Amino acid sequence: MGEVECLVPAGDWTGEGAVWHEGEQALYWVDISRFLVHRYDPASRATWSWLFSEPPTALALTDRLDTIAVALGGRIVLWQPRTDARADFAFLEDNWPKVRLNDGRADPAGNLWVGSMQNNVAGDGSDRPITDRAAGRLFRVAPDGGVTVVKSGIGIANTFAWSPDRTRFYFADTLTNVIAVFDYDAATGTVSNERPFFAGYGRGLPDGSVTDAEGTLWNARYGGACVVGVSPDGEVAGVIAMPCDNVTTCTFGGSDLRTLFITTAHGGSSPGSRLAGSLYAVEMDVPGMPENRFRIGG
Secondary structure, three states: OOOOEEEEOOOOOOEEEEEEEOOOOEEEEEEOOOOEEEEEEOOOOEEEEEEOOOOEEEEEEEOOOOOEEEEEOOEEEEEEOOOOEEEEEEEOOOOOOOEEEEEEEEOOOOOEEEEEEEOOEOOOOOEOOOOOOOOEEEEEEOOOOOEEEEEEEEOEEEEEEEOOOOOEEEEEEHHHOEEEEEEEEOOOOEEEEEEEEEEOOOOOEEEEEEEEOOOOEEEEEEOOOEEEEEOOOOOEEEEEEOOOOEEEEEEEEOOOOOEEEEEEOOOOOOOOOOOOOOEEEEEOOOOEOOOOOEOOOO
16 A cells, blocks of 8 residues: 555545546546535646536446536536536435435446435535434435435435445445445345444544455545545454545546545644645555446436
8 A cells, every 4th residue: 555645735625526537537526515526637637626506415427428427415417527518317305405415326237326414515615513313315316317215314324335246235324433234236226134334433434435346445534534444344454544634535546446536624624734625545455446337328
């Protein structure tokens, strides 16, 4: 494992939603609180940003190479970065703006999974307190736009990751400090048999996660200044120390999928965290897996 490097001192109040676009060899991620989507090109080290009218919270590649699915407030929009064309696709969270979408990712079957939480972002981007610890839900969005509520009573929905053999789905409720694992059926895109997988870890709370090719789950720890690797049997397999407190999500990228890109949040950071809210990267010994795609084609 290499040294952690600051790639983009973006100053994100709530950096999140990192996704590697293999076709463009570029990384996309969001700043929820500033209503921004960013794109980083490692070859040129250039960064672009787009402004949205609502908080973008998660991104997913689709089977249209020019189109990205964006979780935006209470809905999913299809976005073409090159032209900035945007089109509504599905409305999920009917309690928006009291409740908003949060983390999400496409699954191996081509569905889009997204979770929600009490909206803690005001219309001007400022923070709002979380008072309802069970306002969130877990949604599965089918390629035809059909929406299924899989689970309710969630505090903050985070971590959407699947095992390399496509038999496990990992999901976290941040407020409970529990990452759960479900049995996953890749033929139907359904889950069952929820049980605790990694609970009560003392360094921060679970935010976004990604699995590597050997099945280790790499979990960003909000408030814990680290990314923790968790083996398939639920044991700590490694810890990546980070230079700021609030680590929000991570994903594998680069030409060999050995670069772990890590987003962070400046909001809520301790004094002196000058580079909190930056995009970071570290070279890993074990590569990741290609991003799943939301199959909207046809």
